[in-house]
Amino acid sequence: MIARFVPALAAVSPALRAALAPLIDQHDFAGWLSAAQVKQLMQAGGVDEDALCFMLLPFAAAYAVTPLSHFDVGAIARGISGNLYFGANMEFVAAPLQQTVHAEQSAIAHAWLRGEKRLRALTVNYTPCGHCRQFMNELNSGTDLIICLPERPAATLGSYLPDAFGPRDLAIHSLLLDDIDQPFAAAAWLDHGLSASSPADNDPLLGAALAAASRSHAPYSQSHSGVALQGQDGRIYAGRYAENAAFNPSLPPLQAALILMNAAGVDNRQIKRAVLAERQNASITQWPATCATLAALGCHEVHHLSLSL
Ligand SMILES: [Zn+2]
Numbered sequence: 001m002i003a004r005f006v007p008a009l010a011a012v013s014p015a016l017r018a019a020l021a022p023l024i025d026q027h028d029f030a031g032w033l034s035a036a037q038v039k040q041l042m043q044a045g046g047v048d049e050d051a052l053c054f055m056l057l058p059f060a061a062a063y064a065v066t067p068l069s070h071f072d073v074g075a076i077a078r079g080i081s082g083n084l085y086f087g088a089n090m091e092f093v094a095a096p097l098q099q100t101v102h103a104e105q106s107a108i109a110h111a112w113l114r115g116e117k118r119l120r121a122l123t124v125n126y127t128p129c130g131h132c133r134q135f136m137n138e139l140n141s142g143t144d145l146i147i148c149l150p151e152r153p154a155a156t157l158g159s160y161l162p163d164a165f166g167p168r169d170l171a172i173h174s175l176l177l178d179d180i181d182q183p184f185a186a187a188a189w190l191d192h193g194l195s196a197s198s199p200a201d202n203d204p205l206l207g208a209a210l211a212a213a214s215r216s217h218a219p220y221s222q223s224h225s226g227v228a229l230q231g232q233d234g235r236i237y238a239g240r241y242a243e244n245a246a247f248n249p250s251l252p253p254l255q256a257a258l259i260l261m262n263a264a265g266v267d268n269r270q271i272k273r274a275v276l277a278e279r280q281n282a283s284i285t286q287w288p289a290t291c292a293t294l295a296a297l298g299c300h301e302v303h304h305l306s307l308s309l
Pocket residue numbers: 102103104128129130131132133
């Protein structure tokens with residue numbers, strides 16, 4: 001059994017354990033469940049989706065990386081596809097606290113990166129902080145998103161965030177999880193001297209970073225960006241920038257990629273190399289913060305790919 005799940009699995013009913021164990025005790029389990037698997041688990045456990053999600057919260061929280069707070073939060077993003085996506089909070093030693101990922105952001109970015117088009121609900125084990133309420137208000141589900149907390153009636157995001165400020169106040173109509181595809185091209189290499197060797201043009205890591213940037217959500221700054229990480233085993237994890245109407249709750253592209261890597265059960269300190277792709281001459285840049293956080297994680301081979309329209 002995968003070690004992170006042992007305590008959570010011991011706590012569920014024998015029937016649910018028997019159905020869940022074969023799904024999650026896989027080397028390639030990536031922290032999400034398909035609609036068919038969810039249905040199977042509901043039948044096995046004799047529970048509805050709300051109850052199942054509460055039972056699954058400890059499995060999501062098992063992904064928490066909390067060397068600073070030791071306070072593990074788990075969240076489950078529930079897509080219109082019926083799929084469930086696990087998320088957990090992630091903290092980074094030797095990086096500023098602003099680089100922290102909250103569990104709700106983790107679950108939502110996870111859903112987005114796996115192609116989910118809209119969320120119905122989010123189940124989380126602690127009440128969402130103000131930062132996360134604002135982050136969720138960027139979603140195309142708007143204030144109708146249902147928030148489910150243990151031992152409380154389900155309620156809309158609107159009830160958790162009354163008198164909300166959001167994208168519509170800035171006349172922005174492209175919302176998080178909407179399908180976007182910007183036609184970027186790799187324009188040039190910027191030599192930042194961090195790496196002795198330049199990757200080849202056909203390097204899949206470049207393509208992954210470019211594709212992530214082209215589908216990033218940056219309606220406020222138009223500074224689209226994406227990060228692709230390669231683990232020690234060669235696998236690639238690409239994350240897109242998710243901008244927010246209130247700016248500060250924006251999720252940087254590196255964090256999105258780290259979320260996907262963590263969901264795959266891979267330690268974020270096992271990054272071999274990274275590529276940040278971002279728009280040329282954009283009004284903001286992810287470069288210094290990306291390099292600093294990657295350095296804190298022990299990754300020093302970082303390339304910068306400049307994109308043009
Ligand atoms: Zn939060």
